Amino acid sequence: MQRLVVLGSTGSIGKNTLDIARRTQKFDVVGLSCFRDTDALIEQIDEFKPKFVCVVDREFAKRVKQRFHYLEILEGKDGLVEMVQRNDVDFVVNALVGTAGLLPTYYTIISKKKLALANKESLVIAGKIIKDLAKAKNVEITPIDSEHSAIYQCLEGRRKEDVEKLILTASGGPFFKRKDFDSITVDEALSHPNWNMGKKITIDSATMMNKGFEIIEAHWLFDIPYKKIDVVIHKESIVHSAVEFVDGSIIAQIANHDMRIPIAYALFKPKRVSLPFKLDIASVGNLSFEKPDFRKFPTLTFAYKALREEKKNLGLVLNVADELAVSAFLERKIRFKDIFVILEKSVEMFESKIPSDILDVEQQIEWVRIGVLELINKIGGSK
Ligand code: MG
Numbered sequence: 001m002q003r004l005v006v007l008g009s010t011g012s013i014g015k016n017t018l019d020i021a022r023r024t025q026k027f028d029v030v031g032l033s034c035f036r037d038t039d040a041l042i043e044q045i046d047e048f049k050p051k052f053v054c055v056v057d058r059e060f061a062k063r064v065k066q067r068f069h070y071l072e073i074l075e076g077k078d079g080l081v082e083m084v085q086r087n088d089v090d091f092v093v094n095a096l097v098g099t100a101g102l103l104p105t106y107y108t109i110i111s112k113k114k115l116a117l118a119n120k121e122s123l124v125i126a127g128k129i130i131k132d133l134a135k136a137k138n139v140e141i142t143p144i145d146s147e148h149s150a151i152y153q154c155l156e157g158r159r160k161e162d163v164e165k166l167i168l169t170a171s172g173g174p175f176f177k178r179k180d181f182d183s184i185t186v187d188e189a190l191s192h193p194n195w196n197m198g199k200k201i202t203i204d205s206a207t208m209m210n211k212g213f214e215i216i217e218a219h220w221l222f223d224i225p226y227k228k229i230d231v232v233i234h235k236e237s238i239v240h241s242a243v244e245f246v247d248g249s250i251i252a253q254i255a256n257h258d259m260r261i262p263i264a265y266a267l268f269k270p271k272r273v274s275l276p277f278k279l280d281i282a283s284v285g286n287l288s289f290e291k292p293d294f295r296k297f298p299t300l301t302f303a304y305k306a307l308r309e310e311k312k313n314l315g316l317v318l319n320v321a322d323e324l325a326v327s328a329f330l331e332r333k334i335r336f337k338d339i340f341v342i343l344e345k346s347v348e349m350f351e352s353k354i355p356s357d358i359l360d361v362e363q364q365i366e367w368v369r370i371g372v373l374e375l376i377n378k379i380g381g382s383k
Pocket residue numbers: 145146147214
């Protein structure tokens with residue numbers, strides 16, 4: 001049995017990954033991690049009996065220590081990095097949220113483990129470093145993100161030179177039809193029509209920054225120029241993405257919107273395992289597709305700008321700015337529409353550079369973080 005580590009096991013992707021492990025009984029779950037949700041972690045430890053766990057917030061690690069004396073309990077972000085490098089690990093699912101996912105991705109590849117990646121930030125922040133390293137180490141990164149899993153599946157067995165473009169589908173989020181962004185509350189922004197996800201990604205779906213990050217993620221994952229990556233609004237979330245080929249054929253991946261399907265694919269590819277979440281296609285009715293509104297959702301424009309002006313490494317800037325802006329919005333320090341303002345100003349004001357190594361990335365993140373926090377304080381203060 002393959003020995004599996006699930007980073008971020010108490011989040012939505014983490015729980016779904018463990019459900020696939022539970023249903024298939026094909027993995028030995030040896031490692032789990034959480035940030036602070038030790039209640040959920042304790043339940044998972046009881047069920048999966050891992051050899052080691054990591055609690056990132058050290059204060060919360062104590063609760064787990066009191067309860068499981070036999071278990072190896074790591075702490076802090078260093079603990080995550082230590083976990084993925086252990087010799088008794090074969091496969092890592094990185095379902096961490098945000099910048100915190102970068103170093104674990106990096107060290108998973110360094111130590112040549114199989115990697116299923118749900119943390120898109122790793123590629124948005126440091127796509128070139130991660131991809132170069134994966135190539136050098138001969139490690140394949142399998143995406144868990146539903147859109148990228150779909151594209152991966154559509155590209156399987158095809159020739160790259162036959163690809164005309166990648167078509168990323170987007171639900172459009174809760175505000176696709178909304179005209180006035182002035183009065184959007186946190187609760188409204190947190191209610192996604194189709195997917196049940198963590199808070200950060202739900203807000204990112206509402207601003208469509210999530211789709212912007214997915215454009216950048218697709219560019220790095222599939223080594224496709226940004227001009228060949230399109231976004232189309234598909235509000236039913238049944239077509240998870242598609243690939244158009246030079247002859248005009250479009251191949252799409254269609255399934256229920258249940259993350260366990262792309263997770264199982266990432267864990268078992270190229271094989272498929274039997275799952276009960278089948279789509280009754282006859283009951284779907286109509287599927288709709290339309291162009292996104294770039295003026296209403298400039299987040300898409302920012303993403304294309306980041307890829308167009310590659311030398312400025314704006315993916316890193318966008319990611320840091322978005323992480324801080326979203327948490328300020330969730331803490332009700334800024335308004336929903338201020339997120340767009342902060343992102344726009346950030347890509348205008350800050351310029352990062354192609355990092356030379358992973359330490360350089362960390363330093364650039366810190367540097368941008370300080371600048372963006374100032375910006376947020378200014379905007380939040382004038383509310
Ligand atoms: Mg996605």
